[in-house]
Structures are given as structure tokens and as C-alpha cells.
Amino acid sequence: MILVSENDISVPTKASPSLSDGQTIDPLPVTAYVTSLPPSATATRAPATPKPTNYICIKTDKSIKGHYVIDPSLSVPRSLLPPLDAGESEDDRKNVKFDSKFGEVDASISLLGDARDPSIDEAKLKKRTSLNVKCERGSIKLKLRTCPSATAAPMPFHLNITGCHGWISVGLPRTFQGPMTIYSRHGSVKFSDDVSERMSQCNEIDNTRRCFVGDLSLLNDDDGGWKGDEVNIRNKHSNVKVRFVDELEPEIPTGKVGLVSRSAWRHHLTTRYDFLDGYI
Numbered sequence: 001m002i003l004v005s006e007n008d009i010s011v012p013t014k015a016s017p018s019l020s021d022g023q024t025i026d027p028l029p030v031t032a033y034v035t036s037l038p039p040s041a042t043a044t045r046a047p048a049t050p051k052p053t054n055y056i057c058i059k060t061d062k063s064i065k066g067h068y069v070i071d072p073s074l075s076v077p078r079s080l081l082p083p084l085d086a087g088e089s090e091d092d093r094k095n096v097k098f099d100s101k102f103g104e105v106d107a108s109i110s111l112l113g114d115a116r117d118p119s120i121d122e123a124k125l126k127k128r129t130s131l132n133v134k135c136e137r138g139s140i141k142l143k144l145r146t147c148p149s150a151t152a153a154p155m156p157f158h159l160n161i162t163g164c165h166g167w168i169s170v171g172l173p174r175t176f177q178g179p180m181t182i183y184s185r186h187g188s189v190k191f192s193d194d195v196s197e198r199m200s201q202c203n204e205i206d207n208t209r210r211c212f213v214g215d216l217s218l219l220n221d222d223d224g225g226w227k228g229d230e231v232n233i234r235n236k237h238s239n240v241k242v243r244f245v246d247e248l249e250p251e252i253p254t255g256k257v258g259l260v261s262r263s264a265w266r267h268h269l270t271t272r273y274d275f276l277d278g279y280i
Contacts, residue, residue, distance in 0.1 A: 058100075109131065141169045
């Protein structure tokens with residue numbers, strides 16, 4: 001339906017004369033009504049920062065994506081806690097547990113907490129923040145950050161990642177210091193230059209790499225085991241890439257790319273970033 005302005009409509013007082021051959025009549029002017037959104041609706045808003053949470057568990061057949069803020073000192077009512085797996089106790093409860101069967105995991109996790117904060121319960125200060133990420137069919141892309149304050153001492157974390165048929169890309173905080181164990185049966189394992197520079201020990205036996213990032217003198221077998229940061233990654237059929245979270249990621253060209261240039265770019269990525277094999 002076309003709306004016209006009332007002022008543009010004239011009501012004839014007598015019959016209009018008939019048109020002779022060759023004569024035309026100008027069409028009535030039409031007023032167009034355009035609905036515009038208010039400025040507040042069209043302005044781009046910065047994404048809201050998620051509220052801190054703890055003991056989060058997501059088990060799904062679909063993908064897991066998003067930004068999560070974890071405060072390991074936060075108490076959660078028992079009625080809201082996810083059920084424990086068979087054989088687990090409260091001491092085994094994970095601060096983060098992601099499990100995707102057929103989708104992918106693309107998550108950014110920020111860890112709060114200051115190991116020097118006297119208001120935090122001593123038992124929680126002694127316990128490492130535990131994170132388990134598992135994906136059976138898809139890829140895993142995880143970015144992990146700790147509290148940004150220069151005066152704070154980040155609480156230690158224990159990260160376990162398990163993949164099967166997809167590549168794994170992990171961005172660790174610069175504060176990470178501790179052992180790293182990576183198993184990849186049919187894929188490659190790549191460390192960024194910055195991670196390699198901070199690596200003081202690295203061995204590879206039976207498709208398993210055991211490394212230490214940081215000051216090796218801090219590791220003492222006689223002190224009852226390592227209580228600091230630790231990363232364990234296991235992937236069967238694809239590649240693993242480890243970097244620091246603030247390092248630049250490789251850019252993938254967009255738009256139309258010729259066959260020759262696309263082939264050259266694929267060769268470049270395969271040579272330098274094997275973890276992207278099968279992704280592009």
C-alpha cells in the first residue's frame with residue numbers, strides 16, 4: 001500500500017474532462033515514509049564484560065564459544081553446582097569444564113585472583129585453578145589470560161586439553177611458568193618463537209614432548225610435587241600450536257585468490273603453521 005500526503009490529494013468539484021489523443025496527465029506526487037532507527041540503536045556498542053563465575057560446566061554436542069571470567073575464590077551454592085563424574089570428589093571439581101562432541105571449542109578465559117590476597121581462603125590459595133577442555137570431532141582454540149595487575153601474583157592453574165580429529169591452538173598468558181606435556185600421535189607440535197625462547201628444557205619420546213617454560217631451578221622433585229602452572233595437551237590425529245596469548249596470530253587472506261597465489265599461501269601456512277592444516 002502506498003501512502004500519500006493529504007495536501008497532495010485534490011478532490012474534483014466537477015467531472016474531469018476526458019483526455020484527447022496525445023494528452024497525458026501528471027501523476028500525483030507521492031510522499032514516502034521512511035522509518036529510521038534512533039541513534040542509540042545504530043551506534044556500535046562494546047561487548048559487555050561477563051560477570052565472574054566459578055565451577056562452570058558445559059557438555060554439549062554443539063560448539064562452545066564465548067568469553068568467560070573465572071574467579072576461583074568465588075563460592076557457588078551447592079544447588080547450582082554441576083554433578084560430579086563417577087569417581088570424583090569435591091577436591092576433583094574443575095573450575096572450568098568444556099566438553100564438545102561434534103562441534104568446536106573457541107573460547108577466551110580470563111582468570112581472576114591474587115595469590116597474595118589475604119581475604120581469599122587459604123585452602124583455595126593452595127589449590128590450583130583447574131581447567132579441562134575436550135573436543136572429539138572439532139578444533140580447539142583457547143585463549144587464557146590471568147589478572148592484568150602488575151602488582152598481583154596470579155593464582156596457579158592446571159590446564160588439560162584433549163582433542164581427537166581437529167587441530168589445537170593454545171594461547172597462554174605471559175605469566176605462565178611450569179611444565180608442559182604434549183602428545184600428538186599423527187600431527188605436528190609447534191611452539192611460537194617467544195615460547196621457544198623461554199623454554200629451558202624439552203624432550204620428545206614416543207610422540208610425547210615434555211618441556212619446562214621458565215626458570216628450571218624452581219622445579220624440585222623433593223618438595224612434594226610441582227604446585228605451580230601446568231599444561232597437558234593430548235591430540236591424536238591433528239596438529240598442536242602453542243603461543244603466548246598476546247602474540248600475533250597468522251592472518252589468512254580473504255576475497256578472491258588466484259590458484260597460484262592460493263597454492264603458495266597454503267604452502268606457506270603448511271610450512272610455518274602446521275596447526276592450520278585442514279582449516280583453510
